[in-house]
Amino acid sequence: MSIAEMIDTYWLYVLVGQYPNGPLGGLALTVVLAALGLLLALPLGVLLGVARVSRRAWLRWPVTALVYVVRGTPLLMVIFWAYFFLPAVTGHKTDQFNTMLAALVIFDAAYLAEIVRAGLQSLPSGQRLAAEALGMSRGQSLRLVLLPQALRHMLPSLVNQFASTIKETSLGTIIGLSELSFIAGQVNAQVLVQPVAVYGMLAGCYFVMCFGLSRLAHAVERRSNRQRATPVTAPSAVDRFYAFMRGGLRNPVSTLARNTRTSQ
């Protein structure tokens, strides 16, 4: 079977899996799972991040321990725990999608917590004091003054985190979730004679998504840096396009978007 024939036969399968005759799979499932995982992890990550800088020791200690445990454990281990023990906790069988989703939410929340904590700690202390001087309670100052600023600084990190989450979903293969990598394995097993093309294209699919997102993160970061410098004019679409194109050639040393994980 030639490469062209292979693409012609399998492109739809790679895109959506067995949908509409079966569950959604392939590239679509990878994107849905990553987006949903990050969305659900975000509020949990904010809560954990706030707890990490809380003045109440009974809250700070257990959350700190949880974050350290999750960050010292491979994602695959978290997936296995979810796979074997979610049914025991919830009392009914959990499918691969929800198992993977639960693992991603817990895992990403721990990493987001650190991003939130760094965002909160990087704010000048005058912000908290000013909120206090206005007579705000701690909850109010967090909600109205500190978190909005910290989260705005976090935006580039969040875009990078989305790329990381897309990469993490590939581990679903190991528990038989039919996401992109699993489908690639299926195609390879059926075609047999094109492993280089199959796995090369698999890498290409991930590259397009994740590289696109990392460029977007750069563009977002430049824009927010420029807006801080000149709060009056927002950059035009042309400016943004140039910034996007230039991003590939220049490397600003990013402050918050130091995504040291990727590693997954």
Add this chain to the structure above:
Amino acid sequence: MPHLDFSVLLQGQFLDWLLAGVRLSLTLTVLALVIALPLGTLIALARLAPFPPLRALAWTYVEAVRNVPLLAHMLFWYFAVPELLPDGVKAWLYAGNVEAAAALAALVVYTAAFVAEDVRSGLRSVPPGQWEAAKSMGLRFAGSVRWVVLPQALRATVPPLISQTLNLWKNTSIATVVGAAELMYQAQRVESATFRGFETFAMATATYLGVSMLITGAGVLYQRRYPVRPAGH
């Protein structure tokens, strides 16, 4: 909660399996680090080279590798790369531990890309004025590197490299997807042989955590001993 019993796993064959898994995980970590550190440093230097094609090449390597999940790297090295090799080499590979070799290759290529970025930002953290200052003190090139630039660059480079080592240690677990018999693979094997899932995964998790804590601890010690000082401008 069922009655927990670790005794089955703490003796005989099952303990041997788990220990063999730990050994391979550690071996993969150490070997990949030993190869990826110099390779990553070379790529970082290429990214700062005064020769544009070389810079472009190094940039391409880093971006192409970082934006693809490690699992896809592993699958590529295991299923695709042997097909690209001459028959003699392929036969030799399949006679040996091809799973571990593919996993190691993927880990090296992947880790080197991250190491390159860390080394590059470490080198760039030393202001150019430091070179000139060293020269004006009468130091030659070697002396400038040894006494002025390197000590400052290392302070900025070592902490991220330690967190990269932590990632590498955790990433060895993904080698299970190509059947390399590391800790995660052996834990699954023991689980399906004993049906003691909770105990097996608890032991594997404790092992991953223990080594992670050691690596994190090394990072904390280094930062205490050599704190990053703001460079003078």
